[in-house]
Amino acid sequence: MKKKISLVFALAFLLSSCGGSMVKVNQSEIAQNEAKLEEKNKKKEIKDLEESNDKKDEDKKEKSKKKTKKKIKLSDDDSEKKSKNKSSEEKKSEKKENEIKRVYPDDKDDKKEESKNLSPAQNSENSSSKNQSYLSFRNSDTSDKSSNYPELLKDLSGKKFVFSSGAGGWQTVLTFSDNGYFTAKYEDYDFDSVAICEFNGKFSVDSKVNDTAYIFRLDKADITSPVNTEEVKNIGGKNMTVRYVDLPYGFAVNNDSDHSFQGKFSLYLPLRKRSEMSAEVNEWLDISGEKNVEKDITRIYLLINNKTIDTFREKVN
CATH class of the missing domain: 1.20.5 (Single alpha-helices involved in coiled-coils or other helix-helix interfaces)
Known part of the structure; x- marks a missing residue:
């Protein structure tokens, strides 16, 4: 134990x-x-x-x-x-x-200061080039549109158109011949001188807008007078200095600064309503005092520069 x-x-x-x-x-x-x-x-x-x-x-x-x-x-x-x-x-x-295609033998000199108070002739003198003998225009589209509405171009043959204010000493008169060809002359009279520009060209009908309006195409145009030259002529028993300028007044892109030919125009037929026209066109008709232009309609042909709205009226004797 x-x-x-x-x-x-x-x-x-x-x-x-x-x-x-x-x-x-x-x-x-x-x-x-x-x-x-x-x-x-x-x-x-x-x-x-x-x-x-x-x-x-x-x-x-x-x-x-x-x-x-x-x-x-x-x-x-x-x-x-x-x-x-x-x-x-x-x-x-x-x-x-x-x-716009312009052909100049020499380049333009610098232009002087523009003034709206000057007459077309004085503005032309300020903006004209020196040593220039001609101005020509060819539309870049070479297609022949003369076959468009030939009856309209036939109706224009022999007719005269005038672009003026109805007062003052300037005007541009255009005369149509066959198939859209035309000749034109711009004159601007002063006290002892006159500015002149002669030119010719050819229109074709580009398109129809409606029964009283067509678009015209300027196929070609040339200034035929000797540009930037002067001579003394007896006009109406008075010796006048004639100055040849490069201003196809009414046909230019800009009458003050760019004297190139404008490519498109409008043609208004007789009996077109004034309410269908722009205020600028009606203003030209009012200041011209044209007797064939009534309050509501016109009884003549009108040719309008689509850029400047310068308005040519058919001249009826």
Whole structure:
């Protein structure tokens, strides 16, 4: 019995000793594990921080690349727009050159300052070129449109048209011959001088607008008088200085600054309503005092410059 009790105590002492040792061992391992875990967490935090910084740098680089690409694209778009604008301007320039073609032996000198108070003759003197012998015009479209409405051109044959204010010393008189051909003379009288421009050309019927309106096309025209020359002539028993100018008044694109021939005109037939005409045309009819123009209608042919709205009236004797 005593041996059993001694054996029990011996086992108890042994277990107690081992348990304390095991507890000490476990606590040491736990401390080491915690240290390792803490070091591992620190490394992870450092790595995450570095990765975060790297990602930010990459994002910055990507944004920078996108901005650069956007700038390049905008630059390309601007270049393309400039190219398109330039192409459009070149087309407009070509179109203008095709519409109006002038042939001068010499270039024009600088024009003097314009004045609306001057007469057509005085403006012509200010804007005429020096050493110029002729002015010619050829429409760029060489298609022959004389076959359009031949009966209308036949009706115009032999008719005279006049462009004037009904007062003052200036007028342009146009006379039609066969098939749309015409001759014309512009005169502007002053006290002791007269400005003259003689020219001729050919019209064709471009299109019909309605029963009382047609669009005329000026196929060609030439100034036939000796431009920028002078001579003294006895006119009405008085010596007058005759100045030959390059102003086909009523036919020009701009009577003050651009004496090129205008390419398109309108022809109004008799019995056209005045309500169907522009205010500018009606103004020319009112100041002319034409007896064949009534309050509501006209009883004569009218030829209108589509650019300047200068209005020629049929001259009825």
